[in-house]
Amino acid sequence: MKKLLAVVALLFALPAWAQKADVLHLYNWNDYMSDETIKRFEAFCKCKVKQTYYSDNDELIAKLQAGAKGYDVLVPTMNAVEALIKMKALMPLDKAQLPNLKNVMPEYLNTAFDPGNTYSAPYAMSITLIGYNDRKVKELGVPVDSWATIFDPKILEKIKGKVTVMDSQRELMAAALKYLGYSVNDTDDAHLQEAKAVLLKAKPYWAAFNASSYIKELTVGNIWVAHGFSNDMFQANLDAKEAKRPFGILPALPKEGAVLALDAMVIHKSAPRPDLAHKFINFMLDGKNSADLTNMIGSGNPNADAMQYITPEIKALKAVFPDAETAKKLEMLKDLNSKQRRAMSKIWTEVKVK
């Protein structure tokens, strides 16, 4: 009986004890952080990291706009950083606590989205591209050097029902706009209608709009071609290797260009622990820790000091480190105003329903 009482007492004591511990609340993209890095940071700060996930910037903004609280660090893409700044949702960074900010390459600092980096510190990059099952694509002779792979019915004919595209209106429209030779930020109605026509023509060949389970579907072999983030394709390849699948998942950067997402760490204005948040940001800006991110999850890296620690195999990947010629064709998304969002949403609904 005494034993039982002790156990019960312990059970009641546990939550109280857990609450007292230092906890950093990180609201991050799914699959955008390696467990090892988290463990090392936890050992370094003697705190716990509690990570929650989102799969789209709009989802993050919508949640914060609706009054979500309790997050310390967020990792939005730069266009979302700009929107969050205008929404007055962020806390300015205390640069004195971030000596490692000097490691970031100058071309990724002081962008128009956040002049002077008052609020944001670059974290990692990803390119939205095409990931494919190398064996199947070779067998079927499907070209993967262009957006035509997911948009041209002639090519799609061979992989019908084995393709997923992103369940994100901005990303999918951007790919279609690039395919047509327009900018990813084009808001001209005629061009958007053209892009819509491209999507509608290709839609019957796709299996699904998929924002977060395409990694698994690629790894298992259910899907042969997926439109998604470069680091997700890297992860899918690692998973396929680990499961000893007879194929690999490779990334292909379309020749027309693609969306480049520079994601940055920001602190929410109602962050419960800005001290831990700054510690975390500075930790992630350290060359070695930043390089880990690239080595383990295959994200692009804006950190100059990280380059020396990145494995040569990953450095050679064009989808992670594009050459200067390709880099010129990459574009970052800009945030849309409410009118443009409505126009986009109308097109997106038509694409999804028709």
Added chain:
Amino acid sequence: MSTRAQKWLVSGPPLVYLLVFFAIPTLIMLLASFQYPGEYGGLAPLFGTGDPDELSGLTFESYQRFFGDAIYLGLFFKSFLYATATTLFCLLLAYPLALLITRSPKKYRDLLVLLVILPFWSNFLIRIYAWMIILGPQSLFAKGFNGFVGLFGIGPLPLLFSPIAVLIGLVYVHLPFMVLPLYANLEKHDPALLDAAQDLGASSWRRFWRITFPLSLPGVYAGSALVFIPALGIFAIPDILGGTDGILVGNLIKQQFLDSRDWPFGSVLSMILTLLAILFVGLAAWFARRK
């Protein structure tokens, strides 16, 4: 204490609950449906600062958008069909099951009811993800199914990311909501009625059709409402199991609030969904009371 006071005491808490968690939010949503969307999401202010570029005040814009394009009403109709099909399949599966539980020996009944509720112990999303694996092309189930239809020269048919997958998910998730009210109703039937009918020479089918089924109608209506209404607004199942044309009205509403950050239009869609649901409950209650 007077009976009047007692009545209020009993009905007070649920009334307050409905007021706080249903009536007030619905009124807020009604107001939101007439507002302009905010620049970064949320709502534009009701009273503007006088800046001519700033949108503020009330508008019929979102309603005009809804009724101006058949696509939205079409989606409501599609969701209505899915919800109706789900309700019918649930009824067809749940009725025999509930009847079986009622007619089984008393000592097993609680266990059988527990088995019906058991799936609730694991998270709903995990159960739906499990269906993703069951229906995926690599699964034994899909291979067996396609081997079977292959005998007739059909297929292979993709099961995952299809309307069938969505329907399976919907029926699977909502089945207990049909079984429980049916069981609660069937259990109360007086067996003497069936004995009397048998003594008077009624066949087993006639006994069911003339006695059990009419008496169970309140349970059928309650179960149908419990299945139909959530099925009408659900978005997670079409999101996970549906294909490229799998979206239902719930997905469109989620899209307005999360992806497009267009609260007014999302509110219009939600208002119409709520109206339809109330209409359905009203109809079910009316039918049940008429009996």
